[in-house]
Amino acid sequence: MIQHLTILLAFQLLGEAISRAAGLPLPGPVLGMALLFLALLGVPRLAAIASTAQGLLAHLSLLFVPAGVGVVGQLDRLGNDGVGLALAILGSTAIAIIAGVYTFLAVARVLDR
């Protein structure tokens, strides 16, 4: 468990360092994910961290709670635009989900043919 966490943190650290040094538009953890993925391809033995990774990902929702609480205090920032922004988010999230899922299915269907 500690070993697994060390591996995850090491890749995050590597990601942060590279992202910062190269001025990439990606946050360190996302780059760390890509690097760990490449490392897994090269060193399949690393997949032993799967148990810890699954444990973390099963409760991914929990990790957004502190940021969410911060947002509640900022809701007045929406000001007069609150209703318009809420409509935009609801509408565009639904549109993006539907557009994305149907595009995926359509291309997958063409390729399967």
Next chain:
Amino acid sequence: MTDVADIWIYLSQGPLLWLTVTLIAYGIGDWAFRASGRKPIVNPVLLAVALLAVVLTVTGTSYQTYFEGAQFVHFMLGPATVALAVPLYTNLSLIRRSLLPMLAALVVGAGAAMVSAVVIARAAGVAPDTLLSLVPKSVTAPVAIGITEALGGQPSLTAVLVIVTGVTGAIIGTPIFNALRITDYRARGFAMGVASHGIGTARAFQVNETAGAFAGIGMGLNALLTALIAPLLAPWLVGAY
């Protein structure tokens, strides 16, 4: 005997209290989610956040004090994001076969998210300078904030819009897919990750492991795509009016 107020003052200064309360609030949210028969509207994040907001208000606790405890939970977002590489790796053959559908869905989903958000907000009378902060709302928070800074919007407003988008996607995703009778968990997960980043990905993992893996890829790829095209698209989108 020590006064209750003294104990409170002692506890409220350390991180233990708010860390524990955060976990309890999430435990209650998760329990309610399960008790409801896993209804998407009973979102554990939303419930926990609402509970904590009430507790902080009632006890007169500042967010800064709260975050001293909650930061330990918040910190784990980093390693959890890195951990998304594992489901990517275990679903490798499935992912390899889905590269083209993913790329197409990425471009269409990310484009639809940005364009429709600005068009709807503008039609609803949202001020033009606020529109800029709305453009990257489907992207994971640290990237979205960076994009908004580059566009000249308000980063703190973007942070709010990003979280609200994530919770919205987590709530409406599953009902939409079920209503449309879409059973392909690759497509479902990927669309969720592109439209509603980490919170949508967390929700996808609750539904299905494959959906979660694809959502994680969708989130990562959209962070990259939006960071690259938002600076080109946003001035045109917002300036088109």
